[in-house]
Amino acid sequence: xxxxxxxxxxxxxxxxxxxxxxxxxxxxxxxxxxxxxxxxxxxxxxxxxxxxxxxxxxxxxxxxxxxxxxxxxxxxxxxxxxxxxxxxxxxxxxxxxxxx
Numbered sequence: 692x693x694x695x696x697x698x699x700x701x702x703x704x705x706x707x708x709x710x711x712x713x714x715x716x717x718x719x720x721x722x723x724x725x726x727x728x729x730x731x732x733x734x735x736x737x738x739x740x741x742x743x744x745x746x747x748x749x750x751x752x753x754x755x756x757x758x759x760x761x762x763x764x765x766x767x768x769x770x771x772x773x774x775x776x777x778x779x780x781x782x783x784x785x786x787x788x789x790x791x
Contacts, residue, residue, distance in 0.1 A: 699770045704760045708767060715768025718779045724772075726780040731773050732789045733780070735765045743769050744789045 703709035715735060718724065722740070724733040731745040737756070743765045745752045754765045762770075772779055 694770060694774045696771065696774045699767060699774055702762055702770070703767055704762070708760050708762075708764055711764035712767025712771055715764060716771035716775060718772070718776070720768065721772070721779075723786065724780045725783045725785060726773070726777070727782065727785055730785050730789050731769055731780060732785055733769055733772075735768060737765070741765050742788055744785075745769060745773075 699712070700709055703712065715721075720736055722734040722736065726732070729747055731747065733743055735741045735743050735754075735756075739756075741754055741756045743752075743754045745766065752762050752766045754763050756763050756765055758764070
């Protein structure tokens with residue numbers, strides 16, 4: 692993917708969202724992390740288990756959290772994690788929910 696931390700910061704809607712996303716940029720906050728040439732995905736543990744995905748072709752993203760900020764801290768966390776430690780996202784076939 693080649694996204695840098697600086698590029699992820701530019702996507703953040705505000706500084707608090709960027710800071711919250713940075714806190715989620717560690718594998719311990721995630722389950723079922725993965726990547727393919729088309730997408731990034733993972734389940735982020737928070738007050739619930741949120742499905743987070745990023746479409747690399749269109750750079751669209753989606754999270755099942757109720758945040759009204761776009762992208763939310765979970766999407767930012769996944770992007771920061773990919774930018775800083777892409778090896779944490781296993782290369783694999785995406786789960787069905789990523790294609791939905």
